[in-house]
Amino acid sequence: MSTTYTVNQLASLTGVSIKTLHLYDKLGLLKPAIRTDSRYRLYQEKELLRLQQILFYKELDFPLKEIIQILDDPEFNLIRALEGHKKLLQFKKTRIHKLLKTVDNTIYSLKNNIMLNTDELYDGLSAEQAMEYRAEAIKAYGNDAVTKAEDHLKTLSRDEIKQLVNRQKELAKELSLLKDQNHTAPNVQQLIHEHYLNTRKLWGTYNATDKQAEAYKGLGKLYLTDERFTAVNEKTDAEFTAFICKAMAYYADHELS
Amino acid sequence: MSTTYTVNQLASLTGVSIKTLHLYDKLGLLKPAIRTDSRYRLYQEKELLRLQQILFYKELDFPLKEIIQILDDPEFNLIRALEGHKKLLQFKKTRIHKLLKTVDNTIYSLKNNIMLNTDELYDGLSAEQAMEYRAEAIKAYGNDAVTKAEDHLKTLSRDEIKQLVNRQKELAKELSLLKDQNHTAPNVQQLIHEHYLNTRKLWGTYNATDKQAEAYKGLGKLYLTDERFTAVNEKTDAEFTAFICKAMAYYADHELS
DNA sequence: TCTTGACTCTTACCTTAGGTCATAGCCTAC
DNA sequence: GTAGGCTATGACCTAAGGTAAGAGTCAAGA
The missing domain is CATH 1.10.1660.10 (Multidrug-efflux Transporter Regulator; Chain: A; Domain 2)
Structure with a gap:
């Protein structure tokens, strides 16, 4: 037995x-x-x-x-079953891969949102005021320079912008010191260009291609797809504009003073 | 409204x-x-x-x-949830990756098994007969040469062995022609070595590490893990031995005749 | 006004691969 | 004889719906 x-x-x-x-x-x-x-x-x-x-x-x-x-x-037919199964697994794999990317993007964006809230960015500057600064900046540096800087800023993540803000502030402080010593201030465009070369990010391209993104348009929420960051926030553009104008205006203040 | x-x-x-x-x-x-x-x-x-x-x-x-x-x-806490979710997805991803490998291995092995069944390989040669040929081959070429050839054959896939068998047959035919012309036959070891360099495969390493493989041991079925091909078939060794002995004996026949 | 077809409602049962619980029978050691 | 552990069966539960049944509702055409 x-x-x-x-x-x-x-x-x-x-x-x-x-x-x-x-x-x-x-x-x-x-x-x-x-x-x-x-x-x-x-x-x-x-x-x-x-x-x-x-x-x-x-x-x-x-x-x-x-x-x-x-x-x-x-x-x-085991082989045929296995081959069908393989396709299924490959499908699952690519899907999970996409999901992972999306989750990563979402985590990243949420963290950046938390790190840099609107007040911090605006710093008390309203969009209307920003537009005035913008007009001034254009007057001072030309339309192309401002547009270029804005375009660049849209390629940066929010913490990078935060860093940039800090560097702007340090620069301003430095400028005020340099001014006393009668030196020439370094060019903001140069600063931006350096940054541009170093840490290009995916932020800001607004591509509402599908119905879902369209639905989010008015919601003021982040809608993140797997392939790219899509900031579907109508306030975002205004914020960026406000920021660049503020930065420009800030610089202009110290440059002109 | x-x-x-x-x-x-x-x-x-x-x-x-x-x-x-x-x-x-x-x-x-x-x-x-x-x-x-x-x-x-x-x-x-x-x-x-x-x-x-x-x-x-x-x-x-x-x-x-x-x-x-x-x-x-x-x-x-959305971020914490997302991060936990990310870990889950990563786990799923690696698991699917392993499954894909295993499926691939299984398909490959099944196809090779179908292409080369036992009869085709044995060609009417019993294991006992093979053992006799093996002894003869050892006598003719030494233990090291036979062992080396056997080890090599274990690194080949079954269709590669099939090709090798065909090449052996052609070689034998050639040999019998050459014999009439009083030429020296090319070396089988050389043939094997060439083949070894060209198409090394994963076949044959028998590693029954876990309980599952152990359970398969007596079953005479293929158990394929994700990392390597594991042929857990007790007949396999006998088949390989039979083949190499047959090949050797074949060569010996023509060499000695 | 009536009818017809399209639409919608709720309820109940089915799916995978088991998990959990309750109740009851069985086995063995003391 | 009984206590504790093992086993069997059945009922109900999971997630995210699918499918079907039977009944009520709406809008348009005759």
Whole structure:
């Protein structure tokens, strides 16, 4: 007589639960070799081996019904099944890859939003005021320079902008010191250009291509797709404009003073 | 009054099913703005936007209950949830990656098994006979040469072996012609070495490390893990031995004749 | 006004691969 | 004989809906 296993023994031997063995019995996927008079299930070597095979295909994410087919139907085309399965897995993989990117983007954006709230950015400057500064900046530096700086700022992340703001402030402080020493201030455009070369980011391109993004348009929320950051926030443009104008105005103040 | 949408309109607008809208209503995830006297559901802009948000988080594979939390609980730590979610996705990704490898390996091995069945390989040669040939080959070429050839053959895929068999046959034919012309036959070891350099494969390393592989040991089936091909087939070794012995004996026949 | 077809409602049951609980029978050691 | 552990069965539960049944509702044409 070959050795027999109770449900408990087979379960602990293979790592599946007793309930799972019950289920497999009911489904006809794995029938015990023996049923005692008291209806206890007893399994033997053959069933152990079959269970190993079941677990193998289960590991490959095959549904139980297909495993029954694979194991019981000699005509079943396993290779075709596996190839279909492979496509499914590849699909899942690319999907998860996209999801990971999106989650990453979302985390990044949320963190930056928290790090740099609107007040901090505005610093008490209203959009109307900013527009005035902008007009002044254009008068001082020309339309192209301001537009270029704005375009550049849209390529930066918010913490980069924050850094830039700080550097602007330091620069301003430096300028006020330099002014006393009758030196020429470094060019803001140069500063921006340096930064541009170093840390180009994905921020700001507004591409409302689909219905979903369209629906978000008026919501003032972030809608982040997998391929690119899409800031669908109508305030954003105003904020950026306000910032660049403020920065320009700030610089202009110290430059002209 | 703002525009209202019936279930059908909202469903076709957003691509979700009517049943899903019913479910979301029941779960409290998305309640219609209005219920008419006849209990028809009517949605408005606000609900459309909320649905877009729901779909966004659903796209990230968040369960509905968490989406309710995210949308309704202002205290909910979204970043922490996203980071936990990210880990889950990464786990899934690596798992799918492993599964893909395993499926690939399995397909490959099955195809090779189909291409080269046992009879084709044995060609009527029994393991006992092979052992005799092996002894003869050792006598003729030394133990090291035979062992080396055997080791090499274990690194080849079955169709490569098949090719090798064919090349052996051609070689033998050539040899018998050359013999009539009193030429020296080329060296089989050279042939094998060439092949070895060209097309090294993963076949044959037998590593029964875990319980599952152990259980397969006696089954005579292929058990393929993700990292390497593991041929757990007790006949395999005998087959390889039979083959190399046959090849050697074949060569020896023609060499010595 | 009536009818017809399209739309919507609720309820109930089904899906995967089991998990949990309750109740009851069985086995063995003391 | 009984206590504790093992086992069986059945009922109900999960997530995110799908499908079907039966009944009520709406709008347009005759």
